Each structure stands twice: as structure tokens, then as C-alpha cells.
Amino acid sequence: MAYTINGTDYETDEQGFLLEPLYEDDAVRVIAEAEGINLTDAHWEVINYLREQYREHGHTPNFRNMLKGFAEIRPEVDSKYLYDLFPIGPAKQGPKVAALPQPLGKGGY
DSSP: OEEEETTEEEEBOTTSOBSSOOOOHHHHHHHHHHHTOOOOHHHHHHHHHHHHHHHHHSSOOOHHHHHHHHHHHOTTOOHHHHHHHSTTOHHHHHHHHTTOOOOSTTTOO
16 A cells, blocks of 8 residues: 655555655645545644654654643543544554554554
8 A cells, every 4th residue: 555645655554554754744634535534723733742752752652641641732632532533543543644654562652
């Protein structure tokens, strides 16, 4: 599988995750469309958080750490909020839509 973003094909693993991170916003739009997600400002806020975590740690957080870390930015955020944005699983589908490689283990650190 591959995503075509701005005329360039980017290879993915068997689950559709990019093999290398791609920080172009057009990549997010293409992958979100493939995932059936209509991007909102709330999605972008989570995507930017995940990208920052990936840059800082080399991987994305597991769900518990994601919820805890994101709640430091937006205290009102709970698990339902994140699952409403990424129904397949915020720690799995979130990084995929953010154009990041597949999380480690069961969804990150």
C-alpha cells in the first residue's frame, strides 16, 4: 500500500502506517480521507500533540500517557473526547492520521 501525496508515493507497512514520519499537512489530509475522518480543529490539536511527542521521544505515547499528556494542554479532555476524534483508537489511529510510523508495542510508550 502507498499514499500519493502531492504527486509522490509514500510506502506504508501492512497496516497502512507510513514507514517514515511525514510532517506535511497534505499528508494528514490524504490519510484522514482514507480513514474516513473529516478533520476539525480538534483533530489538528491532537495531531500536532502527537507529532511533537514523536519529535521529542522518537515514538508516540500509549493511550494512557496520551490522555495524561494531552490533558495537561486541555484539562477537560477525557477518553471519550479522543475516541470521538479517532474511533478506531486514539493511540493507534491518531499517529496514523498524523502521518507518523506505527506506534511501538500496543500503541506507544
